[in-house]
Amino acid sequence: MPFTLYEVSIPLFIRNLQVLKKxxxxxxxxxxxxxxxxxxxxxxxxxxxxxxxxxxxxxxxQAVRVGGLENPVMEDKEKTFLELQERITKTIAFLETVKPESFEGKEGQEVRTIKRNGVSIPLNGKQYTFEFSIPNFFFHLSMVYALLRKEGVEVGKSDYLGAGL
Structure with a gap:
């Protein structure tokens, strides 16, 4: 049986947001x-x-654009680790409300992504998931890891991979 867009994204994001918290x-x-x-x-x-x-x-x-859920507004005002942790916690809590059924049949449905320059690029649910959402998430997670390393925080590959979660 093939994986669904829900299975390849939402549980993956929840787990790796927990890695981000750690x-x-x-x-x-x-x-x-x-x-x-x-x-x-x-x-x-x-x-x-x-x-x-x-x-x-x-x-x-991913949940909003592919799953069709209402977008919970999160203002980009975080300035401390405590505030960033709260943002991650809210994101995980939101993703935990997502039902697998909300992704059914969305593979071919058009999803619009808005770029910084205002240009909207049409992608279907499958393209959005595999060509934008997942790579974009891991890009930013990798940057967090790299910045921690750059500033001398003792984190390693096992931390990035979430060993022990």
């Missing part, structure tokens, strides 16, 4: 929160806080 716990324990929240790999990159917000948004928008 990564932030290690960042907070390092005592480097002030440096980390504004950390960037390079000057033109958006900061650590944006990377966490975007990982959450990527997961949330």
């Amino acid at each position: 990564l932030l716990e290690k960042g907070q324990a390092s005592g480097k929160e002030t440096t980390l929240v504004e950390s960037r790999l390079i000057a033109d990159m958006l900061p650590f806080t944006f990377q966490v917000q975007s990982a959450c948004d990527s997961a949330k928008f």
Whole structure:
């Protein structure tokens, strides 16, 4: 039996948002929160806080754009690890309400993604999931991991993979 869009996305996002929470716990324990929240790999990159917000948004928008759920508004105002943790917790709680049935038959249904320059790119549910949503989520999760490493937080591959969850 083939996997559904729900099965390949929502449980994956929930688990990896839990990984993100654990990564932030290690960042907070390092005592480097002030440096980390504004950390960037390079000057033109958006900061650590944006990377966490975007990982959450990527997961949330899968449920909204493909599953057809109402978009819970989350303002991008987080400035502390505690606020970022609350955002992740809210995102997980939202994803836990998603029913597998909301993804049924959505593989070929058109999903519009809005880019920063305002151009809307039509994708179907399958394309959106595999070509945008999942890669975008893991890009931002990887950036969080890289920024933690850059600032000297002791995290490794097993932390990124969620060993022990």
